[in-house]
Amino acid sequence: MQNKKYFKKTLLIDLDGVLNDYVGNYNKDFILPIKQGAKEFLRDLSKNYVIKIFTTRNSELASKWIEENGLNEFAVGVTNVEEPCWVYIDDRCITFDGNFEGLIDKIDNFKPYYKK
Numbered sequence: 001m002q003n004k005k006y007f008k009k010t011l012l013i014d015l016d017g018v019l020n021d022y023v024g025n026y027n028k029d030f031i032l033p034i035k036q037g038a039k040e041f042l043r044d045l046s047k048n049y050v051i052k053i054f055t056t057r058n059s060e061l062a063s064k065w066i067e068e069n070g071l072n073e074f075a076v077g078v079t080n081v082e083e084p085c086w087v088y089i090d091d092r093c094i095t096f097d098g099n100f101e102g103l104i105d106k107i108d109n110f111k112p113y114y115k116k
Contacts, residue, residue: 008050009086012079013042015055015062017091019071023114031057031065042074051075052083054090 016022019042020032045051053075055062062078082088091112096103 008048010050010052010083011045012052012054012083012085012088013075014088014090014092015053015057015065017112017114018089019053020065022091024112028057029061031061034069034071039070039074042071046074049086052085053078054080054082054088056080 013019015031016026019035019038021035022032025032042051051074053062053066053071055078057080059078059080063072066072066075066078091114092110094103094106094110
């Protein structure tokens with residue numbers, strides 16, 4: 001049997017709108033409560049992936065929120081930099097499918113899930 005070292009792929013997961021109850025009501029000094037199911041979601045993901053929280057918020061405030069919600073055992077840190085990773089999970093994104101046709105319309109008509 002060959003001894004292969006297993007490397008987990010990294011996921012960058014957005015805080016606002018994915019992990020919390022954000023619906024467009026941004027307050028730079030306060031992070032809304034954790035979204036139902038988020039902790040279990042990260043627990044399950046962390047079994048096979050390295051998780052990093054992605055946010056443009058103050059990293060100290062975000063780190064405190066992560067710890068207060070018991071997510072620090074599943075996430076390795078917080079970043080505001082688009083780091084190399086396997087997948088980005090965000091509430092405000094459009095998947096590029098290799099074709100520019102129709103992409104401008106998708107951008108112009110984009111709505112986050114909580115505004116549909």
